[in-house]
Amino acid sequence: MTGPAGGPNRRGGPLTGTLHLARLVLRRDRVLLPIWVLLIAVLPAFYAATYAELYPTAAQRAEYALTTAGNPSIVALLGPLHGDSVGALTAQRAGLLHLIVGLISLLVVVRHTRTEEEAGRRELLGATVLGRYAGLAAALLVTCAADLLLGLLVTGGLVAADQPAAGSLAFGLSVALAGIVFAAVGALAAQLTESAAGARGLGLSMLGAAYLLRLAGDAGDREWLSRLSPLGWAQRTHPYAGERWWPLALLAGLAALVGAAAFRLSVRRDLGAGVLPQRLGPPTAGPALAGPWGLAWRLHRGSLLGWTVCAAALGAVLGGAADAAGNAVHGNETLARVIERLGGSSALAEAYLGAALSIVALAAAGCGIQAALRMRAEETAQRAEPVLATGVGRSRWLLSHLVFALLGPAVMLAVTGAATGLSYGLSVSDVAGRAPRLTGAALAHVPAVWVLVGLTVLLFGLLPRLSVGGAWAALAACLLLGQLGSVLELSQWLLDLSPFTHTPQLLGATVDPLPLLALTATSAALLALGLATFRRRDLPTP
């Protein structure tokens, strides 16, 4: 290795070597980073072009805004609508971008800080001349630069799609700053916990809380809740509707504050340790830790518990907001008429809940994929090897993890459904009626989730090196198809690629079990194939 920036003879400050490390980060992410930046950057322009084509006149847009985009359930899920210009519709439709960019930024920062430390690679580099802050600074530098680049590309794309420059800039910057805020959150989480998984969990809970606050605030007449959430700020720049710039300043300030806290903490702890101290554990294994199942339970229980708690919170908020969403149409004559046609405000609430549950289903798929990918993490960390060198066969080892990858998301969906039904039922005084109905509707997504888990296991068996990227890409594709499909009127075969397209909407419709059975069979076939290929292949060597 060549010397760090500035050469070996110069005295270094706390940031010495940052640029070197940043280059290393860029090199390691040279494929992934451009892909996600470009993929996300083209989306808003895409939306804008589509809206301009679908609703060319102001009257058409006003109608659309009133009946669809202004629909409280859409507002709750995507964010507030400011006006009915093409730009305004686009900004709302692209509202989830703040969440997605925040999510990616957070994961990238954790990947280049805590994951590195856990793998011992930071130590290797730390022994060369590096400043105290260099590791963290490099990860943040690259992520924030990517976020800013993304923001500018979004702006450019929108301008190219004939949108006013000021609004485009406001929107682009709001996306960039949402990313930067959660990059800082990721940096902070990476200091507080000792493991990468813990840091991801902590960071994701903060991101989830921010989204839930925004959702709850925008669902009814509780805008103040939205104003507590950084995601709420990011969606209050009113692009193309008399831009407000102060929320951007607020976001930048928050990012600076959180980032500074992360830097402070990073020098107050040892390399490899967290801020919270380490405790001693039991000197012998309890009776539960007797076989591969016991081990898998120990490895999965923390994250499954986290997912389930978040799911319960999400369900409670969704359900609580449903009635407000159903009733928020008072004073909006046209919308009220549309809703009457659809079957009344309770039908509207259920439509909103149905849409919300499809998003929860994606999160559940994330939970399942994460659990399935733990097998990959175990084998690359050489922790599968000692287990497979004992009396545990490959099938038993894989199945012990698979149980959690299959049941985890099912439990998560059931809990979300039950919590949604409970809180919605309480607000309309009909718990006995709503809770089972919503639990059932949530569980209907399980087969589709299992298809993604099956795909993950197949990748793990067949193309282990691609399994992590491939599985998450598949989930992202499902998310995009679900989000874009409705707007772009994509052809059916493309939509059919996503297993979630085939999930029947149980709420208010008669149930056709056939698609559910077909999905389950598909998932079983994928799992069997994954197991068969895993039994045949080499285990990775260090």
Next chain:
Amino acid sequence: MDTAIEVTGLVKTFGRTRALDGLELTVRAGEVHGFLGPNGAGKSTAIRVLLGLLRADAGAARLLGGDPWRDAVALHRRLAYVPGDVTLWPNLTGGEVIDLLGRLRGGIDQRRRDELLTAFELDPRKKGRAYSKGNRQKVGLVAALAADVELLILDEPTSGLDPLMEGVFQHWVGRARAEGRTVLLSSHILGEVEALCDRVTIIRNGRAVETGTLAELRHLQRTSVDAELAGPPHGLAELPGVHNLRIDGDRVRFDVDTPVLDAALGRLTEIGVRSLVSRPPTLEELFRRHYESAAAPAGATR
């Protein structure tokens, strides 16, 4: 059954690398067998094939009378394995890992486990990520040495252990042999090999280049001779098996293949010997000869 491990013509390729290239290895039941070779020679690869973690491309391997790939599960209950870099689950304590691995092998000898913990001075209450490199290694060693198994497969098991602990390790491997267990020990530590191994196999570029007891291997090596003679040292260069002959007046220095040492000494006494220093090859020289030529084409010597 008198052979614990029997490997013939084993080939394993990774893309364009031939990690194993026709490996032959025989480990007799009840012996401690040293498995040696320079970095990248293919030791760990061979061990992983024997454990059914990698699938060989060609050749045959028998382990405790079974097929390491097909009968993996049944065989694994009869052996214990320690890798060169033990990785632990961050949220499990060392004691939990020892018990878990023991139970996965079908039981652990509780008294032995406690004895080993004391001997290795290991605190079983620490969480996986809190152990140092050497202590992680001890967790793997305690789990393996406490197991009631026929075969121990140890791949550089003492990397990171301090010299005291190295001694403890040697004591326990000695006990394992006394109890009739077979040990396959891959190691770079010559003292360990010399103290423990009944026989050794040296491999290079995925092929066995030497196998036998240490005494036999020494015999194959050259003895170096440094002598002052009564007259001019004629006729030495013509003798077969004499190498690196340096003549400095009446003083000669040369290396001679140990089997023809007798002939060389006979020639010296004919000339008349004033003083003589002869040194058998050290283990280090023995390895150096095999290891250093790893870069040279097969068959070439220094």
